[in-house]
Amino acid sequence: MNPLTLSHVLAAVLALSVSGAGIAGPREDQLAAYAAAAKAANPAFAGFSAARGKTLHTQSFGLGKPDTPACTSCHGNDPRGAGRTPAGKTVEAMALSVSPTRYVDPAKVEKWFKRNCNEVLGRECNAQEKGDWLTFMAGQ
């Protein structure tokens, strides 16, 4: 087996174990890609963690813009409830159980990770952080 197919199989297995579902869709594909990137960046990477994702979501970092120290500044404290941006726009719940149509457009997901991580952390999120966060939301 060449390394490429091995990493594909590994990614697929990870995606399955994370989603718990047998059918791979765009969400699972994106998680698998994040897993592969996380593994490449850190050989000790052993899978995504909803607990780490929860910390990322709720912790007040205050490293980006002053009015948005945390993801919850806009997304609200309850992942199953709606949030609100500083300019007053309602943001539908991030929990997959409440908003089942989320995270199916990989470009949209990437676009908002980039913007929002900068707003909160003052930098982009890495693949592991993105996977952790998505795993947390998938379980909510």
Add this chain to the structure above:
Amino acid sequence: MKLPRNFPLRPFALGLVAVAFSAILFGRAQAGGSHYFPPVADPLVKEECGSCHLAFAPSMLPASSWQRMMANLKDHFGDDASLEPDVAAKIADYLVSNAGDRGGQRYSDKLLRGVSAGNAPLRITELPKWVREHRKVPDWEWKHKEVRTRANCTACHVDAAKGYYDE
């Protein structure tokens, strides 16, 4: 005029009144009373320019403003609102062709009075007419936690998303 004896006059009259009334409403919207600014109708623009705040009506700024804004989405009032170039180009087209000195002209007369397109102002909330309309709004109201920023039109204008700004 001689009407047949059993002509149903009342429903007819009521119908006339209703027609006249809707003509007035329609006329106002068409003429662009100072309260109505047609909301963004394009789904792409609604999605990309309406997630962080209300998708502002294109007729509220001149074309030069939209061109200037769309040329630098990377630093958009301190936010990164950047888009793929083809998406940005489509959105710019829509905003420019419906701008207050283009397709949206009949709605924007008053709001854009005294505005020089050459200055390409980026904020609706800094247009002289906007400032004048809001000069009576007290300071505490702007700071109220349901308002927080002048750009939060919907906090005070509940029908802003439909284009109506009469309080």
